Amino acid sequence: METNWIEIGDINDIPLRGARCVKLQQGRIAVFRTSESEVFAIEDHCPHKGGPLSQGIVHGKAVTCPLHNWVISLETGKALGADRGEVRTIPVRNEDGALSIALESLMMAAE
Amino acid sequence: MTQKLIIIGNGMAPGRMLEHLLEQAPGLYEVTIFNAEPRVNYDRIMLSPVLSGEKTYEQIVIHGDGWYIEHGITLYKGHKIVSINRDAKTVTSDHGVTESYDKLVIATGSVPFIIPVPGKDLPGVITYRDLDDVQAMLLAAQSREKAIVIGGGLLGLEAAAGLASRGMDVTVLHVMPTLMERQLDPAAGYLLQKAVEERGIKVITKANTKQILGTSKVEGIELDNGTIIPATLVVMAVGIRPNIGLAKEAGLAVNRGIVVDAGMQTSDGDILSLGECAEVGGMVYGLVAPLYEMARIAALHLAGDRRPAFVHSDTPTKLKVTGINLFSLGDFAVGDDREEIVLRDAAAGVYKRLVLKDNRIIGTVLYGETTDGAWFNELKKKATDISEMRETLIFGQAYQGGSPLDPMAAVAALPDDAEICGCNGVCKGKITGAITAKGLTSLDDVRAHTKASASCGSCTGLVEQLMSITLGDVYNPAAVQPMCTCTELGHDDVRRLIKAKSLKTIPAVMQALQWKTSCGCAKCRPALNYYLVCDWPDDYADDYQSRFINERVHANIQKDGTYSVVPRMWGGVTNSGELRAIADVVDKFEIPMVKVTGGQRIDLLGIEKEDLPAVWADLGKAGFVSGQAYAKGLRTVKTCVGSDWCRFGTQDSTGLGIRIEKFMWGSWTPAKLKLAVSGCPRNCAEATCKDIGVICVDSGFEIHFAGAAGLDIKGTEVLGLVKTADEALHHIVALTQMYREQGRYLERIYKWAKRIGLDEIRRQIIDDAEKRQAYYDRFVFSQRFAQVDPWSERVSGKDKHEFRPMATIGYSEAAE
Numbered sequence: 001m002e003t004n005w006i007e008i009g010d011i012n013d014i015p016l017r018g019a020r021c022v023k024l025q026q027g028r029i030a031v032f033r034t035s036e037s038e039v040f041a042i043e044d045h046c047p048h049k050g051g052p053l054s055q056g057i058v059h060g061k062a063v064t065c066p067l068h069n070w071v072i073s074l075e076t077g078k079a080l081g082a083d084r085g086e087v088r089t090i091p092v093r094n095e096d097g098a099l100s101i102a103l104e105s106l107m108m109a110a111e
Numbered sequence: 112m113t114q115k116l117i118i119i120g121n122g123m124a125p126g127r128m129l130e131h132l133l134e135q136a137p138g139l140y141e142v143t144i145f146n147a148e149p150r151v152n153y154d155r156i157m158l159s160p161v162l163s164g165e166k167t168y169e170q171i172v173i174h175g176d177g178w179y180i181e182h183g184i185t186l187y188k189g190h191k192i193v194s195i196n197r198d199a200k201t202v203t204s205d206h207g208v209t210e211s212y213d214k215l216v217i218a219t220g221s222v223p224f225i226i227p228v229p230g231k232d233l234p235g236v237i238t239y240r241d242l243d244d245v246q247a248m249l250l251a252a253q254s255r256e257k258a259i260v261i262g263g264g265l266l267g268l269e270a271a272a273g274l275a276s277r278g279m280d281v282t283v284l285h286v287m288p289t290l291m292e293r294q295l296d297p298a299a300g301y302l303l304q305k306a307v308e309e310r311g312i313k314v315i316t317k318a319n320t321k322q323i324l325g326t327s328k329v330e331g332i333e334l335d336n337g338t339i340i341p342a343t344l345v346v347m348a349v350g351i352r353p354n355i356g357l358a359k360e361a362g363l364a365v366n367r368g369i370v371v372d373a374g375m376q377t378s379d380g381d382i383l384s385l386g387e388c389a390e391v392g393g394m395v396y397g398l399v400a401p402l403y404e405m406a407r408i409a410a411l412h413l414a415g416d417r418r419p420a421f422v423h424s425d426t427p428t429k430l431k432v433t434g435i436n437l438f439s440l441g442d443f444a445v446g447d448d449r450e451e452i453v454l455r456d457a458a459a460g461v462y463k464r465l466v467l468k469d470n471r472i473i474g475t476v477l478y479g480e481t482t483d484g485a486w487f488n489e490l491k492k493k494a495t496d497i498s499e500m501r502e503t504l505i506f507g508q509a510y511q512g513g514s515p516l517d518p519m520a521a522v523a524a525l526p527d528d529a530e531i532c533g534c535n536g537v538c539k540g541k542i543t544g545a546i547t548a549k550g551l552t553s554l555d556d557v558r559a560h561t562k563a564s565a566s567c568g569s570c571t572g573l574v575e576q577l578m579s580i581t582l583g584d585v586y587n588p589a590a591v592q593p594m595c596t597c598t599e600l601g602h603d604d605v606r607r608l609i610k611a612k613s614l615k616t617i618p619a620v621m622q623a624l625q626w627k628t629s630c631g632c633a634k635c636r637p638a639l640n641y642y643l644v645c646d647w648p649d650d651y652a653d654d655y656q657s658r659f660i661n662e663r664v665h666a667n668i669q670k671d672g673t674y675s676v677v678p679r680m681w682g683g684v685t686n687s688g689e690l691r692a693i694a695d696v697v698d699k700f701e702i703p704m705v706k707v708t709g710g711q712r713i714d715l716l717g718i719e720k721e722d723l724p725a726v727w728a729d730l731g732k733a734g735f736v737s738g739q740a741y742a743k744g745l746r747t748v749k750t751c752v753g754s755d756w757c758r759f760g761t762q763d764s765t766g767l768g769i770r771i772e773k774f775m776w777g778s779w780t781p782a783k784l785k786l787a788v789s790g791c792p793r794n795c796a797e798a799t800c801k802d803i804g805v806i807c808v809d810s811g812f813e814i815h816f817a818g819a820a821g822l823d824i825k826g827t828e829v830l831g832l833v834k835t836a837d838e839a840l841h842h843i844v845a846l847t848q849m850y851r852e853q854g855r856y857l858e859r860i861y862k863w864a865k866r867i868g869l870d871e872i873r874r875q876i877i878d879d880a881e882k883r884q885a886y887y888d889r890f891v892f893s894q895r896f897a898q899v900d901p902w903s904e905r906v907s908g909k910d911k912h913e914f915r916p917m918a919t920i921g922y923s924e925a926a927e
Contacts, residue, residue, distance in 0.1 A: 006920055007918075008917055008918040008920075009917045009918050013912060013917055014912075014917065015655075015656055015912070016656065017630060017656040017657075018656050020912060020916065020917035021916050021917060022916060022917050022918045022919070022920060023916040023918070023919045023920070024919070024920045024921045025921045026921075028916075031917060034630075035629060035630040036629075049670070050671075050672075051672070052668075052672040055660040055664075055668060055672070056633070056660065057632075057633040057636060057637070057656070057657065057658075057659065057660075058656065059628070059630050059631055059632045059633060059636065060628060060629060060630060060632075064632070064633030066659065066660040066661075066668050067668070067670065069633065071632075071633070
């Protein structure tokens with residue numbers, strides 16, 4: 001199946017070490033930009049108690065959930081440290097700063 | 112029979128020579144030293160830290176008076192030798208002392224080069240060579256006026272950084288196009304210039320000084336191109352010349368320096384020379400490592416061993432300016448027979464360049480990231496063929512042969528003969544050997560026994576790692592709790608170093624304090640951001656990405672991802688207009704919950720993030736500002752109705768509470784700060800369980816602090832009684848500032864007070880009026896930058912991106 005890429009905006013819309021969210025009817029995607037300007041997208045829903053990960057502090061390639069400080073890897077979506085849990089990661093394409101996310105993963109993520 | 116040894120000069124080289132000699136052949140010589148400076152032997156490399164205030168003179172003394180007495184050495188302080196009579200084998204000082212010698216060591220060092228321009232002799236023109244120069248600079252810096260440093264080399268830049276950190280407005284003039292061109296290539300020189308300029312130091316390259324202006328003292332400098340730069344202090348740091356006058360007059364062979372053979376012997380068989388004045392193999396030296404090698408050789412010869420010979424080796428250069436890391440070694444000029452490997456990381460300010468010839472490193476320039484300097488030095492020294500690891504060489508040792516990235520492992524993997532301390536030429540094996548053989552357990556012990564990290568100190572980290580590897584868990588460098596896993600330093604050390612090293616950005620802190628992670632974590636970043644906001648209110652640009660979400664969006668996140676909004680109600684007092692405005696906002700935005708808080712104000716809960724700016728806009732129209740109910744900062748000042756209404760009220764508690772809140776709102780503190788003012792000891796505002804509370808009494812205002820009514824329950828302590836509302840405000844503000852400056856991030860005031868001690872706090876805030884005033888003034892200064900209503904800023908468009916989704920996908924037009 002061909003990947004359906006959906007444009008979501010420009011990399012400069014996201015602050016360095018920051019995140020924005022993308023709203024879709026089925027839920028929210030958090031799009032992160034690390035200090036190295038790498039971009040990652042994951043479900044905006046902490047596996048612990050559903051906290052909005054897009055609101056957390058971004059450090060290295062991880063984010064700390066604002067509700068109870070779980071640390072989630074942006075690369076794998078897995079909780080780091082002693083916590084167990086995981087969120088879906090969504091492929092992001094970065095073409096000279098123009099960002100797109102992959103639709104079918106997105107649908108799966110939204111279920 | 113004991114022979115007489117006379118040493119002219121008491122710098123680091125002869126000092127080191129004596130240490131070796133006393134070890135090799137104790138009692139062989141009766142030693143006399145003539146020192147033109149009126150001092151003992153001190154560490155000249157550390158003059159820059161003395162200038163910048165990171166060290167004191169006492170801390171850089173190598174041999175105190177006791178050392179000379181203990182070893183039976185006669186030291187003539189402030190005696191300059193004016194003549195050597197080689198026939199009679201005597202020397203004579205300017206004070207008329209004549210002593211005879213069997214062996215003489217000339218260690219007269221160097222003199223600073225003074226550029227021969229008009230005005231060079233004006234008062235206010237100084238060099239940078241010894242402690243007297245540093246003291247002259249410190250004196251001049253008190254004026255906080257303009258200074259010019261001529262010379263953009265190692266010494267000049269250290270002087271400039273020191274003067275700048277002492278508050279002077281500094282300009283560096285450098286004759287070449289880039290800084291430190293003898294040690295750095297242009298690319299690294301450029302990065303260095305940027306870093307220097309970031310410290311507020313102006314740099315003018317290609318600057319030729321025409322003359323120094325002034326009549327009775329320095330007033331400025333005129334350049335060749337006519338530019339005039341005003342200054343009250345001019346520091347000449349353009350280079351040094353071997354000090355050979357005395358040797359020349361005595362008829363010894365001299366060239367650029369005093370000519371010696373590889374055994375440090377001059378043209379006279381009974382006279383040796385070493386240090387910056389000596390020329391060996393056609394070279395003169397200014398860095399400490401080769402000078403110490405001369406000291407070792409000279410000591411062996413004096414002890415009777417004629418075999419050891421001085422061999423030239425390149426010495427790495429490091430700049431001792433806090434926060435600027437650079438490393439330069441060997442030859443880095445380009446050539447047809449040479450290749451180079453370059454790595455740049457602009458964002459991180461890193462530049463690395465290796466110059467290769469026949470697959471061997473011959474030169475290295477590292478800027479920004481210098482930890483692999485020792486390893487490259489090792490490869491160069493051993494002329495290791497690097498073709499096998501060429502692809503990954505520039506990334507450093509940790510990337511070779513799949514060995515781990517752990518810095519401990521990298522140190523563990525170094526061979527025993529790898530040089531750890533460049534200043535003193537101490538290799539790894541000597542350090543680990545001494546630790547084991549002598550049972551050393553502290554860094555000071557290791558320094559005392561091996562000299563490793565005892566000079567410039569830049570290898571301290573490596574030495575500590577060696578101690579950890581050798582001693583295992585027995586060695587505990589930091590008994591303090593580290594801030595987080597990104598650092599070994601505790602909160603107090605970090606705060607102290609931020610001040611001492613004038614670190615003014617989070618990357619600068621992480622760089623200078625050697626953070627183990629690239630950009631910290633959710634624990635250290637908010638803490639660092641607070642420390643920087645507190646310490647540099649005017650300079651520091653608040654890093655919102657290092658703030659917890661509540662402080663980033665100025666509302667309190669709730670469990671479902673919505674926010675709550677609490678407008679300020681000064682002293683808990685409101686009116687019909689405000690209440691009506693709140694009611695309208697609740698209706699308009701369908702706010703599901705309205706709740707009265709414990710801090711005498713109103714909480715609006717369940718607001719979507721996207722709606723926050725619109726809610727604030729409506730509240731703002733009614734005159735509301737943020738209540739900072741989300742902040743590690745001033746929250747509320749609760750009051751009772753006091754003497755205005757209450758039949759028991761002794762003072763206007765409501766008025767005082769409002770006054771305090773209006774004075775202190777917007778200030779950031781280590782943890783949240785809640786206040787209360789009660790109008791009488793019945794204490795209806797519950798002031799005695801607050802961070803700071805006031806109990807009004809007939810005779811004045813009793814100030815309380817360090818209460819708690821959360822995780823812990825604790826009544827307040829009494830700070831003291833003051834007579835007027837003005838004094839009450841003054842004391843409360845000063846106490847808050849003391850807590851702001853000393854508290855650890857997230858440490859409530861009662862925990863801080865327990866740590867510092869109530870008596871100490873009372874001593875500083877109640878007893879010491881001067882200190883109290885200084886705290887007060889610093890708080891007031893900081894408020895100039897802090898008292899901006901964050902809500903109205905965001906209503907005006909600041910941080911727009913925070914409150915909107917980046918994209919909305921799959922909604923039909925109508926749904927929007």
